[in-house]
Amino acid sequence: MVGRFNPAIFSPGWLLHVAAIGDSEYNSAETRIIHPEISDLAIGNLTINVTPDKFQIMTSHEPFVQLLDKVLIMFKKNLIHTPITKVGINLSLHFELNSRAQQIALGRKLAPLEPWGAWGKRLDAGDPARVGGLRGLVMEESKPEGREWGYRRVDIQPSTQINPHTGVYIGVNDHYELGPSLADPGASTILSLLEDNFELSLECSREIIRDLMEYAAGIMN
């Protein structure tokens, strides 16, 4: 979320006090730093990072709706006057293909070499160690249906977390923001947007990721 935040507020003690986390989460909390300029916490399977202009909460542990619940408890119940203007619902996934050839084939489909001329031909070297190609691609859906503002961006690139020769990373950034007519000095409007769209956004992101994974899996099969 983008807005104006006071990072020093966000401590495990405060999160327990407002019932955003429970006792066992509190006991597992690792405070990396709490400072007027940054708060960086790891609580159970959650990571919370707050700077004066940004609030981020992340997890790799479903149900992802727990993130929505915690954000609503923090901001809707306790910090409703925080000025928040933008919110992103991001879903990312790393998956592994069967072979390097399959990874390259996916890259060639998404970014063909023809438009790159002579240099493009050089990327297709016979030596597997010298083969080049797609390192990252971002596609954008501007002002998605039903929204006056915002976008949905999909980022695909070789994975750095699993085998870089066979892994693929896909990240979906669904970005919501308030237009000038919806300017709200507090958080209530953007939180309503978040609450109304959280599940729909994740469902859409899952569909995009699923389609890309199925396409990638079908290329060499």
Next chain:
Amino acid sequence: MQRTGLSLQHSADEAELSSQSRAEFIRELVRRQSNIPDTGRGDGSNPIDETSQITTSTPKVIHFPEYRPVESRPTDSFYALEEWEGRIQEMELGHIRGLVYNTRGADRSFSQDVDLPVDLISPDDLPYLSVGSVFRLLIGYNQRLGGPRTRSTLVYLRRSVAPDAEDLLLGNQIEQFFSDAEFGEPAADSKPS
């Protein structure tokens, strides 16, 4: 994860140094901090001579905070294959019963009854366990950090969604029933005034 840390020690009379000396001084300190071999200034001149160190009279140490990129901490992860949401309709000893619908693109008007053991619920969620509470039921894979992947089921109670009024009333009636004299001490608010 990459980390970058840097602390500089500079002399009190640093301000008197020429800009070239200051650049060399800082460059040398950075080189020492990062253990990078000095390969020259890039202008063809020799690297800084180790013997030509600037002496410090009253050292002042500035500690720069460690820079750490924002990223999710590696933890156990749970990947859901199916997910349902529902409300608790009945509670029995060690079990809850509810009506759920699938949240993953399926027809939400189609609901199913479920009977679930309470031990699927995290201890942190137990204080919120009551008739009318909204919960998520997930079936999927639990991937332990550095460990095996196992099939798993979990129940998550949603704290930001309050039980509706009808459910709360029913919950209160059940609580009243179990707190009657037949089962133990009467509830405080049920005593005649």
